[in-house]
Amino acid sequence: MFTAMFGAVEQGIIYAIMALGVYLTFRVLDFPDLTVDGSFVTGAATAATMIVLGYHPIVASLVALLAGFIAGCITGILHTKGNINPLLAGIIMMIGLYSVNLRIMGLSTENATSLPNVPLLNSETIFAKFAKIWEPLGIDSFINNIVAGLGAQTLPQTWGNLFMMIVVTLVIKLIVDWFLKTEIGLAIRATGDNKRMIRSFSANTDNLIILGVGLSNALVAFSGALIAQYSKYSDATMGIGMITVGLASVIIGEAIFGTKSIMRTTLAVIVGAMIYRIVLAIALRVPFLDASDMKLITAVIVILALIVPQAIEKQKQKKRKAKRLQARV
Amino acid sequence: MLKLEGITKIFNEGTPDEKVALNHINLHLKPGDFVTVIGSNGAGKSTMMNMISGVLTPDVGKVWIDGKDVTNLPEYKRSRYIGRVFQDPMAGTAPSMTIEENLAIAYARNSSRTLRLGVNRERRDFFRTALEKLHLNLENRLNAKVGLLSGGERQALSLLMATFTKPSILLLDEHTAALDPSRAELITNLTKQLVEENQLTTLMVTHNMQQAIDLGNRLIMMDKGQIILEVNEDQKPNLTIPDLMAEFERIRGEKMATDRTLLG
Numbered sequence: 001m002f003t004a005m006f007g008a009v010e011q012g013i014i015y016a017i018m019a020l021g022v023y024l025t026f027r028v029l030d031f032p033d034l035t036v037d038g039s040f041v042t043g044a045a046t047a048a049t050m051i052v053l054g055y056h057p058i059v060a061s062l063v064a065l066l067a068g069f070i071a072g073c074i075t076g077i078l079h080t081k082g083n084i085n086p087l088l089a090g091i092i093m094m095i096g097l098y099s100v101n102l103r104i105m106g107l108s109t110e111n112a113t114s115l116p117n118v119p120l121l122n123s124e125t126i127f128a129k130f131a132k133i134w135e136p137l138g139i140d141s142f143i144n145n146i147v148a149g150l151g152a153q154t155l156p157q158t159w160g161n162l163f164m165m166i167v168v169t170l171v172i173k174l175i176v177d178w179f180l181k182t183e184i185g186l187a188i189r190a191t192g193d194n195k196r197m198i199r200s201f202s203a204n205t206d207n208l209i210i211l212g213v214g215l216s217n218a219l220v221a222f223s224g225a226l227i228a229q230y231s232k233y234s235d236a237t238m239g240i241g242m243i244t245v246g247l248a249s250v251i252i253g254e255a256i257f258g259t260k261s262i263m264r265t266t267l268a269v270i271v272g273a274m275i276y277r278i279v280l281a282i283a284l285r286v287p288f289l290d291a292s293d294m295k296l297i298t299a300v301i302v303i304l305a306l307i308v309p310q311a312i313e314k315q316k317q318k319k320r321k322a323k324r325l326q327a328r329v
Numbered sequence: 330m331l332k333l334e335g336i337t338k339i340f341n342e343g344t345p346d347e348k349v350a351l352n353h354i355n356l357h358l359k360p361g362d363f364v365t366v367i368g369s370n371g372a373g374k375s376t377m378m379n380m381i382s383g384v385l386t387p388d389v390g391k392v393w394i395d396g397k398d399v400t401n402l403p404e405y406k407r408s409r410y411i412g413r414v415f416q417d418p419m420a421g422t423a424p425s426m427t428i429e430e431n432l433a434i435a436y437a438r439n440s441s442r443t444l445r446l447g448v449n450r451e452r453r454d455f456f457r458t459a460l461e462k463l464h465l466n467l468e469n470r471l472n473a474k475v476g477l478l479s480g481g482e483r484q485a486l487s488l489l490m491a492t493f494t495k496p497s498i499l500l501l502d503e504h505t506a507a508l509d510p511s512r513a514e515l516i517t518n519l520t521k522q523l524v525e526e527n528q529l530t531t532l533m534v535t536h537n538m539q540q541a542i543d544l545g546n547r548l549i550m551m552d553k554g555q556i557i558l559e560v561n562e563d564q565k566p567n568l569t570i571p572d573l574m575a576e577f578e579r580i581r582g583e584k585m586a587t588d589r590t591l592l593g
């Protein structure tokens with residue numbers, strides 16, 4: 001149980017980067033971008049392929065980020081310059097990227113032009129590289145002693161992945177927070193809030209949308225690159241439903257922590273991504289559910305995340321009204 | 330400062346809904362001119378404002394600002410020179426952003442936007458001083474979301490945002506129409522104050538004749554896509570509502586007569 005939960009938290013933090021990307025489009029830009037399902041895999045495929053070809057995993061991950069940025073920009077261009085509805089622009093890109101991703105993975109070997117997956121079993125991932133620095137520090141045994149002392153029976157192999165991902169994700173969160181407060185960031189937020197207003201203050205909303213969707217997908221692809229290295233494979237189908245996962249994370253986080261400020265909301269999104277993974281891990285332990293039901297479980301979680309807050313709000317309003325009426329009597 | 334030359338705009342040309350919204354409009358504003366615009370519904374006032382701001386492009390004619398032909402400049406490029414306040418108090422601000430963030434967006438109008446922080450200490454001081462002029466205590470609510478402000482407060486903020494970077498042209502399209510009378514008066518006074526302080530060349534559309542008379546140094550009356558009356562600087566100080574009514578009816582009466590002859 002502990003191992004499953006631990007894995008869920010580790011993955012949750014990596015997926016949180018993807019959720020931050022989804023937050024940028026869905027919430028900040030008010031642009032429902034479905035490119036995510038494709039660009040997540042683009043990130044995974046690019047990183048995995050480059051690592052197999054011998055590139056350093058950090059370089060591979062950064063190139064993956066760039067690939068996602070380009071994919072997002074194209075979606076933005078389709079919408080702004082091609083006048084294609086945002087949902088449709090995203091779906092078109094998602095479909096197109098599927099083939100692109102197969103081609104990218106095909107570059108990992110000379111025997112094929114396209115491949116549905118790239119395993120990373122013996123390759124050096126970013127996590128393996130980090131473990132080399134982390135293990136000699138002896139922190140694992142130190143923490144494990146404490147945790148064992150608290151009564152845990154099974155212990156994780158390493159705390160290094162968790163530590164590294166917390167740092168990486170927090171750094172990305174801080175960059176996003178800072179960016180959204182810069183002049184360009186403010187203009188992007190205003191574009192999602194009131195296009196007419198921001199145009200009257202000499203901002204080119206087309207370019208801002210392209211940039212915003214680009215950055216969003218850069219984060220999504222980066223997250224994909226890390227997930228590929230974490231699970232040691234890249235697969236053409238690993239992005240299916242990713243947008244739903246991202247949305248679920250955003251909605252769960254916002255429902256629990258609110259949206260008072262940008263800094264708080266981005267933190268909420270990260271925690272939301274972790275909660276989503278934990279709920280999923282718990283659901284998978286229900287005896288009659290198995291791994292193939294994961295997408296259905298995801299759908300149900302999202303439906304609940306969308307409906308429950310509404311129901312709670314209605315209840316609250318009813319209570320408030322009852323109180324007001326009582327006060328009057 | 331601002332010149333409209335033979336501006337014509339026809340909506341839905343060649344369909345049964347064809348509408349000549351602007352019919353050969355000529356208008357020239359000197360620096361510092363404050364022109365009020367009146368006219369019945371559908372006269373073409375908003376369409377004329379949209380021609381100047383670049384929301385619409387004319388079918389025929391040219392728009393000049395500061396001696397530059399801006400006819401083909403897109404809206405976002407023109408808005409470097411143009412401050413605008415809309416009729417809808419919701420339209421001029423970003424509701425989910427704070428007061429200081431909204432001001433920062435307006436502040437960045439003149440220069441290209443960079444990765445500098447939108448709000449720093451120096452700018453915050455500047456914003457605070459600017460807000461003090463509104464006497465609405467907004468200077469102490471810099472971090473309040475604009476969506477929480479009342480319509481009047483929002484409109485005052487919009488007005489400040491439109492003017493404090495001293496644009497070449499200020500366009501006000503019925504910017505007090507959605508407010509209750511006391512709020513409207515507040516905004517009218519603010520308009521006067523900010524325009525005078527910054528010496529802004531201003532074009533203001535209003536349905537309130539008294540407001541049109543009280544504010545500005547010139548007045549124009551529009552009807553059916555044309556400017557049918559121009560009151561210049563010398564005549565404006567003596568203008569009264571009955572004068573305007575009489576003038577309105579005289580011109581309208583004439584129009585009706587011609588219409589009837591045409592039909593006959």
Ligand SMILES: Nc1ncnc2c1ncn2[C@@H]1O[C@H](COP(=O)(O)OP(=O)(O)OP(=O)(O)O)[C@@H](O)[C@H]1O
Pocket residue numbers: 340341348349350368369370371372373374375376377
């Ligand atoms: N986008 C459009 N498409 C078709 N017709 C339009 C469009 N915009 C305006 N019109 C028409 O052009 C005419 C002038 O409209 P405009 O909004 O300029 O009037 P206005 O003088 O601002 O009126 P009001 O006092 O009601 O605001 C109206 O008949 C209007 O129906």
Ligand SMILES: [Mg+2]
Pocket residue numbers: 374375376502
């Ligand atoms: Mg109008």
